[in-house]
Amino acid sequence: MLDFQFAGLPLHVLLVHVMIVGVPLLAVLLVVLCAWPAARRVLWLPVLLGALLLLGVMYLTIEAGEWLQARVPEAPLIEAHTDQGEDIIWWAIGLATIAASVGALAIVENRERRGRTDPEVAANRGMTVSAPRRRPGRVAVVALLLVAALGVGAGAVWTIVQIGESGTRAVWEGSFSDQPLSD
Template identity: 65%
Template sequence: MIDYQVAGLPLHVLVVHAVVVGVPLLATTLVVLAAWPAARRVLWLPTLIGGLVLLGVTFLAVEAGKWLEERVPPAPLIEAHTAQGEDMIPWTIALVVVAALIAALSIVEHRQRRAGSDPGPDVAATRSPAAAEGRRSPARVAIAVLLVVAAVGVGAGATWTVIRIGESGSRAVWEGSFSEEPLGR
C-alpha cells in the first residue's frame, strides 16, 4: 500500500488544491479554445497535456483522500466528502475528452491550412470561392459550435462538482473547530 504523505502531511490536502484550481482553469481554457481558432492553433497541445496531468492528479487526490479517511476518526461530514470525491473523476475524464476533440479539430484545421497554402494548378482551379477566401466550411463551424456547447456544459458541471466537493471538505475540516470570537492571545 502506498503511503500518501509528504513531509509528514497528508498528500490529499496538498494535491487537492491543484484540482480545485485546475478544473475551472481547464474548463475556461476549453471554452476559449473551442470558440477562438487562433488560440486553438497555439494552445491545443498544452491544454490536452494539462488535462491529462489534471486527470492523474484527480485520481491521486481521490486515492490519497481514501487513505486519509482511514486515518482520521469517523465523522459523517468526512464520509460525505469522501463519497462525493469520486464524482470528480468522470467530470475530469469528460474535460479530457473535450480537450481531445478540440485537439482533433485543431489538427484537421492545420492540415487543411497546410494543404491550402501551396495548391497546385489543378487544385486552385477547382477550389470554391469560399475556400479561396479562406472561409471555414459550414461543417467545421457546426463542429466548433458543438465543441463550445460541450466545453461550456462539461466545464460548468466539472466546476460545480469541484466546488461542491471542496465545500463539503471544508465543512468536514473546519465546521465547529474555530471560535466565533477572537481568542485574545
C-alpha cells in the same frame, strides 16, 4: 499501499489545491480554445497535456483521500465528503475528452492551413487564390464542442466546488471560535 504523505502532511490536503485550481482553469481554457481558432492552433497541445495531467492528479487525490479517511475518526461530515469525492471522475474524463476533440480539430485545421497558399505569395507567382470558405460541418463541430465545453466545464466546476465545500465543513466546522482567542 502507498504512504500518501509529503513533508509530514497528508498528500490529499495538498493535491486538493491542484484540483481546485486545475478544474476551473481547464474548463475556461477549453471554452477559449473552442471559441478562438488562433488560440486553438497554438494551445491545443498544452491544454490536452494539462487535461491528462489533471486526470492523474484526480486519481492521486482520490487515492490519498481514501488513505487519509482510514486514518481519521469516523464522522458524518467526512463520510459526506468521501461520498462526493468521486463525483468529479466523469466530469474530468469529459473535460479530457473535449480537450482531445479540440486537439483533433486543431490538427485538421493546421493541416488545411499548410495546404493553402498565402494570397500575396500567390499573386507574386502569378496565381489566383480564392478566399478560404467556411465549411458548414466544421462550424457545426466547433459549435458542438463549444456547447460541450460550456456544459461539462460548468458541471465540473460546480462539482469541485461542492466536493471542496463538504471537505471544508468536515475539517473546519465547529473547530474555531467566532471571536479571537487572545487580545
